[in-house]
Amino acid sequence: MDFPKVGSNIEVQSYKHDGSLHRVWEETIILKGTTQEVIGGNDRILVQESDGRQWRTREPAICFFTAHQWFNVIGMIRDDGIYYYCNLGTPFTYDTEALKYIDYDLDIKVYPDMTYKLLDEDEFTLHKKQMNYPGEVEVILRKTVDELVSWISQKKGPFEPGFIEYWYERFLYHR
Template sequence: MNFPVVGSNIEVQSYKHNGTLHRVWEETIILKGTSQEIIGGNDRILVHESDGRSWRTREPAICYFSANHWFNVIGMIRDDGMYYYCNLGTPFTYDEEALKYIDYDLDIKVFPDMTFKLLDEDEFRMHKRQMNYPPEIEVIMKKAVDELISWVGQQKGPFEPGFIEYWYERFLHYR
């Protein structure tokens, strides 16, 4: 698999199970790019939704993508602490166009005190019916949710104290 070069600026694209484009983040600066993980940073970037709406992110963020895990993590740096938004979806792929993954609706929001909330279970059930998710997707998502919750509890990976701050300092060198 190709992977982006450190310092390059890439687009991130999420798709739905049926192949339709779901959301596009215009600019993410690559801070680490290997075949196993990609770490990027962005700040107040333009995001395009599939329904034609666009909006800007509100704060600096460090994005963690894995080739081995069915989730990605966005660490958002806010005045009142570190928040994390975790998307449940396929491991990433990367081509010259963009970093890509399939979003499977479920999300976990993690608060500065490391409490969390599972979001969009209704959306997952609805899309499961509408897009005919195969039975193994539900099994994989359950396992991914459990793994992600375990990472939060263990403060592992992007939840490790200092992880987001370290990569944010690197991000500032490219701005």
């Protein structure tokens, strides 16, 4: 797998279990790209939904993808603090077209005080039936929720104090 060069722009694509394109984020600047993780930054970028709707993100964000965990994390920098949006999905892949992963519906929103909320369990239940998620995927995702909650409580990885700020400074340099 070739990795994008630091400072280059990539597209991020999420898919659903059935292979359909779910969402596309245009113009994420690569701040770190290795076989283990990719960190990117963006600000007020265009997002395309599978139904054709488009919208712009509202604030600068740092995106954290790993090759081993079944989640990715977006740290959104707002006036009242850093909010995190954690997507449960497959580890990333990267090709010359985009960074890609399969989104499995469940999300965790983390507030600046590090409290959190599990989101979209109803969507997960519906899509699990509609797209016939294998039982092992559900087991992985339930364990991943626990792992992610552990990372949040331990302030590990992108939740570590200063992590988002450090990478945001790198983003401003490359912008």
